[in-house]
Amino acid sequence: MTATAESPAVGEVQAMLVTLRILRSKPEGSDDHAPGEQYWQEFQVEAHATDRVLDALHKIKWEQDGSLAFRRSCAHGVCGSDAMRINARNRLACKTLLKDLNPAKPIIVEPIKGLPVEKDLIVDMEPFFASYREIMPFLMTTGNAPTRERLQSPEERARFDDTTKCIMCAACTTSCPVFWTDGQYFGPQAIVGAHRFIFDSRDEGQWDRLEVLNDKAGVWKCRTAFNCTEACPRGIEVTKAISEVKKALTTGAI
C-alpha cells in the first residue's frame, strides 16, 4: 500500500504536531527578561507518538532555538542526567514517550524543583551531591585487605539489591516536599545511597552512616509522602528503604 495524506502505509506511524511549554531562564537575561527570571515559552514540533520528550527537546534545540539548555548524555535511562519535571511529575526525558502524556495537549516541561536553576532546565546539582558525599558512599572495612574476594550469599546480596539500582538522577529528592521547603534535609537519594551500604554484609561502616542519618538533617525529616517512590525512574522502593533505615536506628538491628 502506498502512503497518502489520509492513509499511512502499513507500519508507518503518522507524525503529529506537539506543543511543548517550557519554563526557561537565562543567567545573563535578555531584552525582555531580567537575569535569572523564569518565563514560559511554547514550541511546536512535528513528532511521532512513539518519540520521547528528549527527542522533542532535541528537535527544538537543533531546528528552532539552539539556546535551549538541558542535560542529557546516554539517552537510554542509564546516566541519570535528564531528570526534569514533565506534566508536574519528575521523569527522565529519555524514558518518557509522548504517547503516554496526551500529546494533544501542551506538554509542560520545567526544571526539577528544590535546587538552584542555572539555565532553562539545568539546575545546580552540587547541593544534591554534597548530601550524597555526607553518607560516605563507599565500602568501609577494618583490618588488612583480604587475599581473596569478600564472599556474600545470594540472600545477603538481595538485602540491598533494590538500592543498587540508583542512577543519581535526583528525581526522588527533588520530588520531596520536605526537601523543597527544608534547606537542611539530605533528601531521599542520600538515604537510598546509605541503605545500599548499611545493609551490605561486607561493609563495616554502617553505624557511622546511621549516625549521619540520625542527625536533624537526616532520616527523621521524611514524612512518608511517597513522592520519591513514584518519581524513581528505576522503580526503587525509596520509601521502603527509608523505613528500613529508620527501623535500624530504632531497633539497633541491621
Ligand code: FES
Ligand atoms: S540521558 Fe541518560 S538517563 Fe536520560
